[in-house]
Amino acid sequence: MHTNSNLYCPENLPAQNMKPENITVTEFKEAFIAKIEAMHGKPLSQTSDREKFQALAALVRDLISKNLITTNSQRAKEHPKQVYYLSIEFLLGRLLETNLVNLGIRDTCAKALSLLGIELGTLIDQEEDAGLGNGGLGRLAACYLDSMAAIGLAGHGCGLRYRYGLFEQRIIGGYQHELPDNWLKDRSYVWEYRRPDEKVAVRFGGAVRVQTNGKTRFIHENYERVIAVPYDVPVAGYKNEIVNTLRLWSAEVDVSHHNCCIHGNDCNSVIGYKHGVESLTDILYPNDTHYEGKVLRLKQQYFLVSASLQSIMKSFRLHHHSLSELPDTIAVHINDTHPALAVPELMRILIDDCGLGWDDAWDLTVRTLSYTNHTVLPEALEKWPVGMMEHLLPRIYMIINEINERYCRQLWDKFPGDWDRIRSMAIIADNQVHMAHLAIAGSHSVNGVAEIHTQILKKSVMNNFYTHTPGKFTNVTNGITHRRWLLTANPMLADLITETIGPDWVEYPCNLAQLAPYAKDTGFLDTLANIKMHNKLKLAKYIKAKYNVVVDVKSIFDSHIKRIHAYKRQTLNVMHIMDLYNRLRENPNLDIVPRTFIFGGKAAPGYYRAKKTIKLINTLADKINNDKSIKDKIKVLFLENYNVSHAELIIPASDASEQISTASREASGTGNMKFMMNGAVTIGTLDGANIEIRNAAGADNIFVFGLSAEEVLNYYRYGGYNAWDIYNSDPRLKTVVDQLVNGFFPVDPDEFRTHHEALLRHNDEYFLLKDFASYVAAQCRLAEVYRDKYIWQKMCLMNIAHSGWFSSDRTFSEYAVDIWEMDQPVPIWRRCQPEDYERVMPEHDAYI
Incomplete structure (x- = not known):
């Protein structure tokens, strides 16, 4: 059905004459009924939830349209930089709930629908996630x-x-x-x-x-x-x-x-x-x-x-x-x-x-x-x-070729005789157009998206370009919208924050730092724990309904949700779970903190190894979840078709955030910021924005392991890494690696041969074997800290309190002022309070 939100009577839409936030509950209810009847030609009582959603969304869009017209009219007069x-x-x-929140009418809408016997959440669930992106x-x-x-x-x-x-x-x-x-x-x-x-x-x-x-x-x-x-x-x-x-x-x-x-x-x-x-x-x-x-x-x-x-x-x-x-x-x-x-x-x-x-x-x-x-x-x-570009886009290729010729002449003038440098920087080289x-x-302007990423670009990946035009290169660390990932996705936590420090944090997210003193308030920490438990119960209910698996809500919810790729190292997580499972099989009475390991993410259709990783996770899940001998101390879930809506359910419920990419490979990450903002504690390498999360929240409030970026880059540059040596020196690791191919899993022994060969025959490109022992040790530290409720909740709180700097409002203020030179007021993030919140960055050479 092609919906047309223009089918309404203007007199039934109060927003034609007033601001959306001033609409009363009664006016909203009447406008919604009118929209239902105009769009669907039948009374409210005969409409489905899907039709109700369409009408509500269309009504909200009508309210937005008034502001859209006003905004465009204003800009036509003022001509700001676009x-x-x-x-x-x-x-x-x-977008339904986000738009209601941004218009300031979520509560009005919920109350109006309630008068009609409709739950707003039911209509929100009718909306499809728009298929306009992936990761x-x-x-x-x-x-x-x-x-x-x-x-x-x-x-x-x-x-x-x-x-x-x-x-x-x-x-x-x-x-x-x-x-x-x-x-x-x-x-x-x-x-x-x-x-x-x-x-x-x-x-x-x-x-x-x-x-x-x-x-x-x-x-x-x-x-x-x-x-x-x-x-x-x-x-x-x-x-x-x-x-x-x-x-x-x-x-x-x-x-x-x-x-x-x-x-x-x-x-x-x-x-x-x-x-x-x-x-x-x-x-x-x-x-x-x-x-x-x-x-x-x-x-x-x-x-x-x-x-x-x-x-x-x-x-x-x-x-x-x-x-x-x-x-x-x-x-x-x-x-x-x-x-x-x-x-x-x-x-x-x-x-x-x-x-x-x-x-x-x-x-x-x-x-x-x-x-x-x-x-x-x-x-x-x-x-x-080159042939593809020239055939498909002949005029564009002519221009690219001319750009290349002029650029290479410029490089020759600056670096005469340095053919290797010029070839490495050419736009067209080896019969390829380098985008x-x-x-x-x-x-x-060329920017990286985390401090370490930008330094790697300057010193390694794009060093020749940086040497040629150093003034072009800058850093803008990624950010996330706290309105979506905290205010909307975790309303109970958002309400607690507002009750504690007031509502200004929504406009000035760095005000979240005012929560830090409450780390000594056990009553506040208890409330924080209760909110996390509420979110865990909600996720557990979804898992039971969708997968018929019962998870222990008192267990550590350990989440690894992102695109499936070798460098993101889902396989390292699996190897740790296999090792933990092996220890439980040897001693079912082993005293461990129960764990629920949650995976989600898609593999590119043509990425064979990543798709085998999904099979590996699910095979391990079947084996563990059906093994009664380990007394349900660990569970493994792969949640299919991971998307934004799933993230909004998983992230507020998670205790631990898996950010375990090979150091130097992850540019920034933003999932790490979403977890941090919702009070999950990061276990990760010093990679991407993990470094800045550590510096903001404090080294005591994150679990760090593994090789540094400098160590990884040195292995790539100079060699010297031998996966077989590590494999042969660690019996627990050797057992896990062997189990990939020795019949441990009830599948064809060659099912996971590609992973086995990647680790040994191809010398472990992403250093899973090298980081395994350090990762297992970090997981043990995490579990031990989790046993102390107040220490753990303090860590969660310190992550929340120092997450405001990772708001995308700060990010885009930096873009606007430093790169696009837009006429803007003082960026919002620079007006953050209190004054005692200071983000201290390390010297670059300390971590690159």
């Missing part, structure tokens, strides 16, 4: 949208409107199976506005003819023309009446002008052509293990940047007469390498469409664009074959 955040992912989660990158982008609106930035997201998202994960027989994520089964997204009048055309293929008549012109001919139609999702700021937008582009074809009989085709051929073109925006991250998948992924990336930049430039030229004003009024941000084609596309628009010369166009492009790097993994620093190099060359 930032456009280009990202291949935006993992929004459900941390997409959730980070969504948090940033929230913060842009909350702190009043004139900012917008630009992404793709995937019809099926990544995939819906189903676990069958322990294996991951991928099903289409049909999140748009109603054909439309209740929060979006379709804007067909603002569509643009994107070109693929064809050829470029150079025409010289006094001035060189580039004529693109015989191309495939794909229409990009924008769908705008409003993003409401927190109680400030500001609404920004997330613009999502959909590939569409209008077949009404196609003649079915041309060239002997019939209408089935035309319809097939339509479906083929529109499949461009069907799924997130097409499987790129084959050529066709690579082509589709590249097409998606260009479709995103071309549609977005055409729209941005059209709006800019409508309101500004001189192109020289572009960097002063527009900031375009490249979120990871996926939108790196923004560099040549903006050049194309400025040269081909606006008539600028190369030098002027390049100056404007560099001053307008900025780039965030999110990884140090070589496989994530995208590269595209990270393109983004660095074409941006005025």
Whole structure:
């Protein structure tokens, strides 16, 4: 069903004449009934929960729309600098409750629905998680949208409107199976506005003819023309009446002008052509293990940047007469390498469409664009074959080639004769187009996302670029929106905080530091423990209903929820659980603190080893959960189809947060921040933002283990690591590794051969064996501390109290002031109180 929220009587919507937060319970109730009747043509008593949700969401969108119109009108008069955040992912989660909270009407809505015999929570559960992202990158982008609106930035997201998202994960027989994520089964997204009048055309293929008549012109001919139609999702700021937008582009074809009989085709051929073109925006991250998948992924990336930049430039030229004003009024941000084609596309628009010369166009492009790097993994620093780029995007390839030629000449002038350096920095090298190099060359700012990550970029991964242009490189540590991850996801904890220190922490999250003195208040710590228990009971109830597994709510809830990848080391966690299980099998009366190990995450469809990791976790879970001899002292769960809604259930209930990536491999992490904010204690390596969490909360309030980043990098640089030596020197470790292939699991002995070979035959690339003993020791320390209720609760409290600095409001204030040079008031995070809260960062060389 295609919902149309414009089907209402204006007189029934109080928001037409007053602010949303001033609506009374009675007025909201009447408006909701009117919306039900207008949308569905039947009385409330005959509607389903799904129809009630659609009506409620449409009503809330109507309330937001008033502020959207006002915001756009105000900005049209004031012309503030606008930032456009280009990202291949935006993992929004459900928006109904978030929008109610941001409008300041959640309680009003709940009371109004209660009068009608409806539970707000029932309708919230009807909403699908939007299939617009997958992991941390997409959730980070969504948090940033929230913060842009909350702190009043004139900012917008630009992404793709995937019809099926990544995939819906189903676990069958322990294996991951991928099903289409049909999140748009109603054909439309209740929060979006379709804007067909603002569509643009994107070109693929064809050829470029150079025409010289006094001035060189580039004529693109015989191309495939794909229409990009924008769908705008409003993003409401927190109680400030500001609404920004997330613009999502959909590939569409209008077949009404196609003649079915041309060239002997019939209408089935035309319809097939339509479906083929529109499949461009069907799924997130097409499987790129084959050529066709690579082509589709590249097409998606260009479709995103071309549609977005055409729209941005059209709006800019409508309101500004001189192109020289572009960097002063527009900031375009490249979120990871996926939108790196923004560099040549903006050049194309400025040269081909606006008539600028190369030098002027390049100056404007560099001053307008900025780039965030999110990884140090070589496989994530995208590269595209020259032949593919040239065939699919001929004009763009011409521009990239010219950028490369000029850039390499510049490098030659600075580093004459240093061919190795120039080759390592070239945008085109080894018949590949290097997207990270393109983004660095074409941006005025390049930032890492945690202190250690930025130092690794400067000193190792991008050292040559840093040496060439050190002023480009900066750090902006990631953040999360505390409104979603604390205020909304953990309302009991949020209420306790407000009762204790007042409500200002919602606007100024660093005020959470005022909780620190309560570490000596046993009554407060008891209340904190009771809230955690409430959340654990809620999660346990879900697990029982979904998986028919009973978990001990007095056990340590130990959660490892993130994308399944070798460097995130879910396998190390499994190895510890296997070792603990082995000890219990030897002595069922062993005195341990009961543990519930919770996993969640998706493996890329083409990532064989990651999918085997999921099978390994589930096989271990079946073995442990059905072994009565260990008296239910440990349980293992893999929660399928992990998404934002699952995270909002798991994170508030977790005691321990697994952040155990190989040191130097995780750029930042944001899950670690969400757990910290909800009072879970981190067990992790000194990697990514874990270092800054340790420095903020204190070394006594985190469990650290394993190699340092410097030690890992030295092994990568100089060698000297021998997995067999470690394997042979630790009997407990040897037992666990052998159990992967010796029939310990009731599966084919070769089922987990890939893990066994990765550890030994391939010399343990991510140092699981090296870190195993240290990890097990840290787990033992964690369990022992957990036995002392008040010491543990003090640790939880100190994490909560010092989590405010990790709010994305702080992050985006830094972006706005330091990178985009926007006209903003003093950033919110710098106005944090109390004065005795001071974040002390270590010297860089101490941990890199």
